[in-house]
Amino acid sequence: MYVGRDMTELSMMDKSNWKNSELAFFHHSLQQMTPYLNTEGQSIHKEIIKEIENRGGLHRNEADYTHGTEVNYD
Numbered sequence: 001m002y003v004g005r006d007m008t009e010l011s012m013m014d015k016s017n018w019k020n021s022e023l024a025f026f027h028h029s030l031q032q033m034t035p036y037l038n039t040e041g042q043s044i045h046k047e048i049i050k051e052i053e054n055r056g057g058l059h060r061n062e063a064d065y066t067h068g069t070e071v072n073y074d
Contacts, residue, residue, distance in 0.1 A: 002025045004019070004021060004022055004025070005022060007026065010022060010026070011044075015047055015048065015050075015051035016051060016054075018051065020055070020058050023048055023051060023052050023055075023058065024058050026048055027045070027048050027049065027052060030044065030045040030048065031045070
């Protein structure tokens with residue numbers, strides 16, 4: 001379950017100020033709803049993708065016994 005700021009709060013912030021977990025969660029959520037998004041939703045999703053790309057993707061630098069190398073939003 002996602003624990004963090006909701007889209008209402010995040011929509012008032014620049015995407016560069018979002019945490020990686022927020023980008024990962026909302027990218028995954030919007031990706032699941034892509035066929036149903038209106039123009040505004042598609043635009044928001046594209047902005048999220050662009051910010052993820054600007055950061056070089058969503059990767060953890062190293063894994064340990066409690067975490068893998070992917071960003072987890074749970």
